[in-house]
Amino acid sequence: MERTADGGRVVDVARRLRRADTGGWGETALRAAVTGLGWEWRDGDAGPRLVTGLVPDGSGAGAARLRPVGRFERDYARGGQEYVGLYVPVALPDGGAAAKAAAFRAAAEALTEEFGPASVMGVYGDPGPFYDSAPFWGSPFLRWRGRDDTLELHPGQHGPELLLQPTDPVEDWFWRQGHGEAHAVGGFFGSRRDPANAGLGFPGRWRTGDWDVFAVALGDFLHTLPAETSALGIKLDFGLHALVPGTHGPVLFHLACGERLEIAYDTEPLGPGVTDPATFGWIPAASRPAALDHWIDVPYHSGDFGIGETDGARLAGMMVATLRDLGVASPKDLSLSDHAQQVGDYHVSYYGLTLEENP
Known part of the structure; x- marks a missing residue:
């Protein structure tokens, strides 16, 4: 069974995600958006799982998912937002870090050809947004920033994912890591001279004498x-x-x-x-x-x-x-x-x- 979506399918899903009406990221609007994408919504203990058929597999790792606003997200959510991300796996490569990096790069090249260079790129390090642990293989990301919603090629535990997220919560989380405590934020963060980056903020760095x-x-x-x-x-x-x-x-x-x-x-x-x-x-x-x-x-x-x-x-x-x-x-x-x-x-x-x- 195919466990990697080809570049054309990845781009098609990315286009549809960018056009999706997330309606403030409340559940009612997102249910309608998922239906509009032709996907099936299934409720679960860890949040909704979405059957997309993009990279089917027996383990369920290929299902898309929505990230609910929980204890780690609530300080950054805005207004009536009930969710802060829609994650869509685009590849579940067999093998270790090399296979996952190669799958990420293939998806990155297809998306860059379609949308142009990402406005923001980098490596999350550990912790990632909302205090997630970094995947074992690495945590690279490419972000096409939008005013309300942002599309990202995201590092999942099993391989690359498309992530549609409201722009403000993840940027607010990142900004607030500038408190100067050790290991507050890791990796690196790069931005281009791009109108999409207007108003983008950067946290202060932490330093150590130890x-x-x-x-x-x-x-x-x-x-x-x-x-x-x-x-x-x-x-x-x-x-x-x-x-x-x-x-x-x-x-x-x-x-x-x-x-x-x-x-x-x-x-x-x-x-x-x-x-x-x-x-x-x-x-x-x-x-x-x-x-x-x-x-x-x-x-x-x-x-x-x-x-x-x-x-x-x-x-x-x-x-x-x-x-x-x-x-x-x-x-x-x-x-x-x-x-x-x-x-x-x-x-x-x-x-x-x-x-x-x-x-």
Whole structure:
């Protein structure tokens, strides 16, 4: 049985979702909208399940669903909204993270061809909207923002989903994560210069002076990054400055991640006498050259990792151990290179990295 909708069917459903009259997201209006879409509404303990026939399967994972306003959503719902999302699976790929990222990218390419580039893109990290846990394989998203309702290509646990949602609740949730507490928001968030983004707000970032807290955040950021960048069809390419005593804060590390992830470590600005990087797990380029392109010298690197191969905690541990050994006093003495926030046509904020960003 086919468990992936072809691009034409995905686009057709997306078009119909964008045209649907959600009528303020109350149940009466949504029942009428579901009927208009030709779907069957079935009530359930966790909220309505909608039989669409788009990706049928025996487990029920292919059913669409509505997200009711519950205890995690009620602070963000508006007026008479009883629901804050309609989720429609478009693929249930067998296999792990690589299959799910590939299915997401295929759907993304079809939707982009139809609607143009998404106005907003990024990675939710953990937590996601309304405090959801991130899927194991990654949490990339593409969002075509509307004034009242927004269409999103969304990361489901089983694969990509189309998500139609009222615009305000999810953006209000995101905005309110700017309270500065550790791990308030993760991942990264990118927006284009697009009239659709008028009035779009961004929360303040959280930062930490605790190496252990930073190591956890960095490890979480890295762990699923190849799946996420591959799914989005982007490449991240930036350096990390470190205020090593006796220096002016050189770029020590360079991260490159598209379909594979590799981190370079440049010891040249530090002069002689540093601890052998191999002590922390860095690989000498003399014995194994770097696999990816880097814009700094690469005497040492992390090795390269594909989807499902990255041990984020280990890589973060290597970087943090190296920085502490060099005498960097705090994660607050780290910052991103000055072009890090430009990813294609998107201006990106890296909430999961907690680092100062240099415009």
